[in-house]
Amino acid sequence: MSLDTVLVKIDGEIDLALDRLIALLKIPSISTDPAYKDECRNAAEFLVNDLKSIGFDAGLRDTPGHPMVVAHGGPDAVEGVPHLLFYGHYDVQPVDPLELWDSPPFEPAIEDTDKGKVIRGRGASDDKGQLMTFIEAMRAWEAVNGALPCRITIFLEGEEESGSPSLVPFLQDNAEELKADIAMICDTGMFDGRVPAIVTQLRGLLAEEITLKAATRDLHSGFYGGLAQNPIHLLTKIVADLRDDEGHVTLPGFYDDVPELSDELRAQWDGLGFDADRMLEDVGLSVPAGEQDRTALEKVWSRPTCEVNGIWGGYTGDGFKTVLPAEAHAKISFRLVGQQDPEKIHAAFVDFVNARLPEDVSCIFSNGHGAPASVMSTEDPAFEVARGALSDEWAVEAAFVGAGGSIPVAGHFKEILGMDAMLIGFAKEDDAIHSPNEKYDVQSFHKGIRSWARILSALSEAA
Amino acid sequence: MSLDTVLVKIDGEIDLALDRLIALLKIPSISTDPAYKDECRNAAEFLVNDLKSIGFDAGLRDTPGHPMVVAHGGPDAVEGVPHLLFYGHYDVQPVDPLELWDSPPFEPAIEDTDKGKVIRGRGASDDKGQLMTFIEAMRAWEAVNGALPCRITIFLEGEEESGSPSLVPFLQDNAEELKADIAMICDTGMFDGRVPAIVTQLRGLLAEEITLKAATRDLHSGFYGGLAQNPIHLLTKIVADLRDDEGHVTLPGFYDDVPELSDELRAQWDGLGFDADRMLEDVGLSVPAGEQDRTALEKVWSRPTCEVNGIWGGYTGDGFKTVLPAEAHAKISFRLVGQQDPEKIHAAFVDFVNARLPEDVSCIFSNGHGAPASVMSTEDPAFEVARGALSDEWAVEAAFVGAGGSIPVAGHFKEILGMDAMLIGFAKEDDAIHSPNEKYDVQSFHKGIRSWARILSALSEAA
Structure with a gap:
């Protein structure tokens, strides 16, 4: 050979x-x-x-x-x-x-x-x-x-x-x-x-798709605006609530099974001289998002996240349509680390969403799938x-x-x-x-x- | 004749x-x-x-x-x-x-x-x-x-x-x-x-379309998730912040030019016997949304509102795509009453949005139009x-x-x-x-x- x-x-x-x-x-x-x-x-x-x-x-x-x-x-x-x-x-x-x-x-x-x-x-x-x-x-x-x-x-x-x-x-x-x-x-x-x-x-992954269903049909915001539930507003509240102002995920118990980095691995990673500024600059960004108390490598390698990957609802075409839509949708994913259990996080997510819905609005959870880290x-x-x-x-x-x-x-x-x-x-x-x-x-x-x-x-x- | x-x-x-x-x-x-x-x-x-x-x-x-x-x-x-x-x-x-x-x-x-x-x-x-x-x-x-x-x-x-x-x-x-x-x-x-x-x-109307622009391209949430700005998250926070938990619009000065109903008109409207429960029931709803301290007729006839009429961003097709999108969009409308000035509300809205953006995310305001009540x-x-x-x-x-x-x-x-x-x-x-x-x-x-x-x-x- x-x-x-x-x-x-x-x-x-x-x-x-x-x-x-x-x-x-x-x-x-x-x-x-x-x-x-x-x-x-x-x-x-x-x-x-x-x-x-x-x-x-x-x-x-x-x-x-x-x-x-x-x-x-x-x-x-x-x-x-x-x-x-x-x-x-x-x-x-x-x-x-x-x-x-x-x-x-x-x-x-x-x-x-x-x-x-x-x-x-x-x-x-x-x-x-x-x-x-x-x-x-x-x-x-x-x-x-x-x-x-x-x-x-x-x-x-x-x-x-x-x-x-x-x-x-x-x-x-x-x-x-x-x-x-x-x-x-x-x-x-x-x-x-x-x-x-x-x-x-x-990192592992838990993917969730949610559909909020409010009225049985789209409503005119002139007739119903201010009186009827707008599922997009409820959806934005749920998504916004998923992270606090310091970038932490707010799902109860989310960080229970997240280990801290060992001192050796932290030292090895620190030694890599990772240039987070350049990585952001390459895509036109300058302000690190996410957990404000973590290093960039921790954020992308060893910390769990919650990101909304897609959102849609109501009128999205040219011009304007003053509608209160019947439904609103989002695709949300969690990056998982350590011993975080996708099934446990899924259950916490379902509870989190349902706790934020009035009784006349329902949520359908679909296309969910997960894998541990x-x-x-x-x-x-x-x-x-x-x-x-x-x-x-x-x-x-x-x-x-x-x-x-x-x-x-x-x-x-x-x-x-x-x-x-x-x-x-x-x-x-x-x-x-x-x-x-x-x-x-x-x-x-x-x-x-x-x-x-x-x-x-x-x-x-x-x- | x-x-x-x-x-x-x-x-x-x-x-x-x-x-x-x-x-x-x-x-x-x-x-x-x-x-x-x-x-x-x-x-x-x-x-x-x-x-x-x-x-x-x-x-x-x-x-x-x-x-x-x-x-x-x-x-x-x-x-x-x-x-x-x-x-x-x-x-x-x-x-x-x-x-x-x-x-x-x-x-x-x-x-x-x-x-x-x-x-x-x-x-x-x-x-x-x-x-x-x-x-x-x-x-x-x-x-x-x-x-x-x-x-x-x-x-x-x-x-x-x-x-x-x-x-x-x-x-x-x-x-x-x-x-x-x-x-x-x-x-x-x-x-x-x-x-x-x-x-x-x-009621009058102020319509606003906003586009948040973050990275110069869509990003993989595995590489960038937890580090790069996700414009959908920022958008949901902005939209969610526009209303408080009691359904009031939070734009500074929004209610400055909103008159209270005269006693005569209030009496006349009360006499109409408006059945808000039935109006909601007709479209499958049961919980009145909006300002919790107002009657249903006030909400739809004489109170200003803020509604998101459309939202979109990221991957919205079948299946999943774990992307951090470059852009996120919303169409938002305000119903105006009394002497509310569309131009003044527009300026307050622009300030409200910009105050919630990190310096590497910009907002384009487009397709806006308005008319007073x-x-x-x-x-x-x-x-x-x-x-x-x-x-x-x-x-x-x-x-x-x-x-x-x-x-x-x-x-x-x-x-x-x-x-x-x-x-x-x-x-x-x-x-x-x-x-x-x-x-x-x-x-x-x-x-x-x-x-x-x-x-x-x-x-x-x-x-």
Whole structure:
């Protein structure tokens, strides 16, 4: 096995790898919108065919939602060399507001920018570009060496952006097939856009959609204004009440299961020199929001939050309509940490909302889903081996960090498959994931592929 | 002149009158939505042609927005017989949410209901059905008598549901042509669905649209949640803060120019036996909202309000998107009374909003428009003459009442044309104006036509 030859192969064929990524990005696999169901399947089939082309025994597995991709490759497991389970997701976020995109989201292209070349398009960073980094690493490894260095299972889902409804049942039904020694999850980023990172703690998520129902029909505010309940007013009161003036969440019991940061981790994070001002400045902001008594890294990595992600009600078209609407809606999410229990927080939220409604207004709770936070064990020596490989590729000491986003699959792998997970990815804060004009740096893609080749090499040599 | 013969003619040809109304209702003249510009013109042309067919010198007058209809008819003005200016509007409200309509809004039909026959369709009550009551009365009068009983000018606008941007300039530019002795405005309702009423005081309106702008793009709540400003949260706080727990509006100075009700008017209103419980029950509500220290009639007729008529921001589609949006929007309206000055309230609102924004969030104020409240003088004997005619038709004592809705044209007629206005209409609370399934009772239409014939007769005989 020659790592250097593999790295040369990767460098020589980077344009072909970009072409393959662009072909995958052209498939609008928006999982949350039923209109794109067939496109999700197309993306899954694309990946099955690609994995077959590099020797994997790959197949598409139907679920009640979008299909899973499962592939097996490499030699039989050998004592001392870990059997790896790679995870990524082929589905993407919706693209609205479409008018804010400078180019069509599903017509990806390589662009020159003042920060270097980027791949522009929905899913470029989250997560198609990232998942292709390890597929490309394996392609190069197999081409150079004629075989993979260790037993590898690949598991790709298509519902990550819509709450992963099929994930837990699928893991339960296929636990024996999917079990490996350690999971590698490629859906995270570089620290501060420059330091390669392995995420060791992730926030959980509780998502809630509420619909307040007042009058049986929309009312004219001239006739009824000042007398009848306006559900938008009630909704704004509920949402506003969810946070106090210092940015704390006011749900009773919300902070009961939130641990304080250990002194060691606090010291390590303080040492990262995180530049919160720059992070805000990059998106046109200057005033840190949220809990006023917490550092920026605590806020985004280890503190729970409450955010309203969408709100709508009444007349929202051009001009004016002086209506008291019959209904008002909001989508609200809580980022969870430590031992916060999504079911307990959900119950507290239901009580909180209902306590603020007059008896003639009702609330429907729908589309709720949740996952607890997860904290990875870093005692497995593979963590330090992988950290060393990342440091070699990027010529800077790689870090163990936290992540503000939820990647519930890490928790599910632990619970259902009994495996730890290493979360390694090459996204940057300015990738605009979930936003218009999403991109992935060509450098992230190229050095990401090289990083995985180094990790594969180091983990199989470590035996 | 024979009133009885005119009434017999109206009764005998009511089906033809309904056919004409249905033809007008089929034209989707939604003034607030630019997509319906041509349809607004079609409605205006329909009315010009109809007025010409009954002998009026009628024409369509272009404006920067939708056209006005102006028509002149009847004998030259005679001493002691008032020259009347009739006003109505041919534009209608938008129809969303369309899925809540039981039949298409612009395919009007006569329906049997357990409360009697109704004309169902957008604009049936507001205001096409109402404006046709006086056109039909004049058609019958002219057919029976060969001439109208007095000098009559008809003035119909097409922007009432979108803030009437062309109205004031048009009145100013055509003041000499439009001046008459008294205006008759047909855009109000029966009291409690049973007592014919002349509205003598109307609330004004200040409409405000606000857009909060935070980050330069939508943000992922996993990366930025807890650190970056969420403009929806700021918006909900602003809207929630606009009213206190007792339903009072909290804008500084808001109540400065709000008069208390006179003892006489309070006594008269108390005598009307208004059943607020039933009004709420009709729309599925039971708990009076708004100012807890005011009676229901005060709330809707003589107290100012603040209502949010629309709110939107973030992800509002199917499923979930854990986004911190770049923008959040609301449409907010204030009903004004007494001497409240829309410009002064607007300035207080701007200050109120800006005081609640961190320095990296800005607010754009747009689409604002306002009109003060108006209180009509009832000393003109024509008010009592008309009240008598209404009492005769409906066999119940007609009332002088207030109205919660804004009909700014009454104020403009006073200011620009120097005329008092009588506001008489036959709408009912359950007409669902501005809502899905709008209707107008066939009884309102039929007896409304007869009412105008009686008023025309009484005003010309009074001379």
